[in-house]
Amino acid sequence: MELTFFSSVGWESWDVGARPAVPDRMPVLVDDDLLFDDGGGLRPSVAVNRWLRELPSSGAPAPGTWAVYARVLRDWMAFCGGRGTSVFGGREELRAVLGAYAACRAEGPEQGRFEATTWNRHMSVLSSFYQWAVAEGYAVAVPFSYAQAQVRYGDVRRDVRVNLARRRVPKRHVTIRYLEADFAELFIAALGGLGPDGMPDGGYRGRELARNSAVGKLALASGLRKQEFTYLLVYEVPPLPSSPGKLPVPFPVPAGVTKGRKFRTTWIDHASLEAVHQYAGLDRAAATDGSPWRPQQERGEPLLVTEPDARGGRVNGRRVRWGQLVPGQRRRLVAPGGGSCLLAVRSDGGPFTAWESVFTRASDRIRRSFEPRFPHVHPHRLRHSFALATLERLVSGYYAQAAGLVTGTSRGRGPDAALALYLAKSDPMMVLRDLLGHSSVVTTEAYLRRLDMTRVYADAYERAGREAGLISAAAEREADEEFADEDQAGSGSGGGEG
Numbered sequence: 177m178e179l180t181f182f183s184s185v186g187w188e189s190w191d192v193g194a195r196p197a198v199p200d201r202m203p204v205l206v207d208d209d210l211l212f213d214d215g216g217g218l219r220p221s222v223a224v225n226r227w228l229r230e231l232p233s234s235g236a237p238a239p240g241t242w243a244v245y246a247r248v249l250r251d252w253m254a255f256c257g258g259r260g261t262s263v264f265g266g267r268e269e270l271r272a273v274l275g276a277y278a279a280c281r282a283e284g285p286e287q288g289r290f291e292a293t294t295w296n297r298h299m300s301v302l303s304s305f306y307q308w309a310v311a312e313g314y315a316v317a318v319p320f321s322y323a324q325a326q327v328r329y330g331d332v333r334r335d336v337r338v339n340l341a342r343r344r345v346p347k348r349h350v351t352i353r354y355l356e357a358d359f360a361e362l363f364i365a366a367l368g369g370l371g372p373d374g375m376p377d378g379g380y381r382g383r384e385l386a387r388n389s390a391v392g393k394l395a396l397a398s399g400l401r402k403q404e405f406t407y408l409l410v411y412e413v414p415p416l417p418s419s420p421g422k423l424p425v426p427f428p429v430p431a432g433v434t435k436g437r438k439f440r441t442t443w444i445d446h447a448s449l450e451a452v453h454q455y456a457g458l459d460r461a462a463a464t465d466g467s468p469w470r471p472q473q474e475r476g477e478p479l480l481v482t483e484p485d486a487r488g489g490r491v492n493g494r495r496v497r498w499g500q501l502v503p504g505q506r507r508r509l510v511a512p513g514g515g516s517c518l519l520a521v522r523s524d525g526g527p528f529t530a531w532e533s534v535f536t537r538a539s540d541r542i543r544r545s546f547e548p549r550f551p552h553v554h555p556h557r558l559r560h561s562f563a564l565a566t567l568e569r570l571v572s573g574y575y576a577q578a579a580g581l582v583t584g585t586s587r588g589r590g591p592d593a594a595l596a597l598y599l600a601k602s603d604p605m606m607v608l609r610d611l612l613g614h615s616s617v618v619t620t621e622a623y624l625r626r627l628d629m630t631r632v633y634a635d636a637y638e639r640a641g642r643e644a645g646l647i648s649a650a651a652e653r654e655a656d657e658e659f660a661d662e663d664q665a666g667s668g669s670g671g672g673e674g
Contacts, residue, residue, distance in 0.1 A: 399611055405520075
């Protein structure tokens with residue numbers, strides 16, 4: 177079974193009447209014998225390809241998602257073939273093969289084992305495919321069993337089906353998925369080639385330190401997803417205020433790179449935005465000035481930009497808004513002075529997108545040289561860190577106090593005054609919902625519960641109590657004594673439940 181990706185480059189020379197309707201970068205599965213039918217019968221690979229082509233219109237618009245789904249189906253089809261079972265066989269034989277597949281991925285060769293979370297993602301893909309295949313008449317059975325369960329968000333209850341093939345995973349709230357302030361500082365320093373003391377790390381020979389540090393600060397201070405900061409254009413970076421203000425700077429996130437293509441506005445602190453502007457004006461400018469870079473042919477023709485401004489520019493002579501452009505188009509943009517239009521570029525002026533590897537190397541170096549407890553930092557961990565840090569400031573009243581200072585000096589005018597009014601009148605969850613781009617506060621609450629929301633509110637409560645004189649040292653001692661009595665009673669009982 178071979179996996180390839182469709183490209184319409186040069187379609188005019190094909191023996192077709194019009195441009196194919198298949199999207200570029202759509203994965204295509206091809207059997208080893210290169211045939212697509214068996215004596216008039218449809219092969220499973222053809223049905224899988226049809227399902228893949230429907231993904232853009234069924235809630236999966238990203239090419240990266242198509243590729244992941246295609247690899248899941250390819251591996252499953254290869255396993256079924258190796259056991260002599262058709263992908264569209266009967267329910268009993270499919271369930272038997274699924275059991276063997278689960279055992280192989282859990283206890284088989286080490287290089288082929290799946291963690292529980294990876295296995296569950298694969299089962300979700302296969303479940304979606306088989307439900308589609310049954311509805312379309314390709315399959316007669318689904319190899320999964322389901323149970324009814326009920327989920328609850330606040331006062332809302334909803335019945336759901338649970339795939340019993342899924343594995344149990346540790347509760348999400350017990351796994352730390354964000355960086356505390358000291359670890360965040362350590363990570364940003366490592367991206368810039370510095371040690372914990374802020375001095376250059378003599379044993380490190382990394383490159384593009386200004387770029388890595390600036391974009392790391394951008395992601396950590398704004399909560400942007402990986403796709404959002406990777407494909408951000410340099411023209412879309414907000415202007416730097418003339419002087420640091422009490423409030424963060426609004427940061428519009430273009431719809432073309434957001435999840436669900438929904439425009440939103442987040443924010444960024446002045447110092448982080450200043451680092452981005454410094455990189456753009458110095459290191460980035462030096463890399464792109466006169467750069468001969470052009471996109472690779474398989475990605476499509478270059479999109480030449482002229483007359484760019486903050487809202488849009490001419491692309492191959494036609495005026496467009498930046499917010500309309502999706503990642504594939506943004507990667508092909510060529511700036512008037514040379515080089516890519518993306519904020520982050522390589523030393524040759526071309527676009528840089530390999531942030532997963534940059535963050536992994538920085539994390540590994542911190543563990544190896546400075547802090548063995550440091551976690552692996554993937555791009556989304558920075559978004560989690562932004563969410564928790566922002567929530568802490570919101571519930572502690574930090575932004576409310578800043579808003580009060582601004583309101584007292586701006587006399588109700590200007591963007592700072594508007595933001596101050598918004599912060600003063602809005603619930604912290606509503607603010608965070610807007611910054612993260614969630615569709616509802618219910619989503620934000622569920623998201624935060626998987627991080628450490630309880631700890632944030634408990635810390636804020638304790639801090640407020642201390643500042644107001646409501647929690648005294650004597651009260652703390654008395655509470656400790658209560659639990660000490662309980663511990664002594666438990667240790668001396670000798671016969672309680674085990």
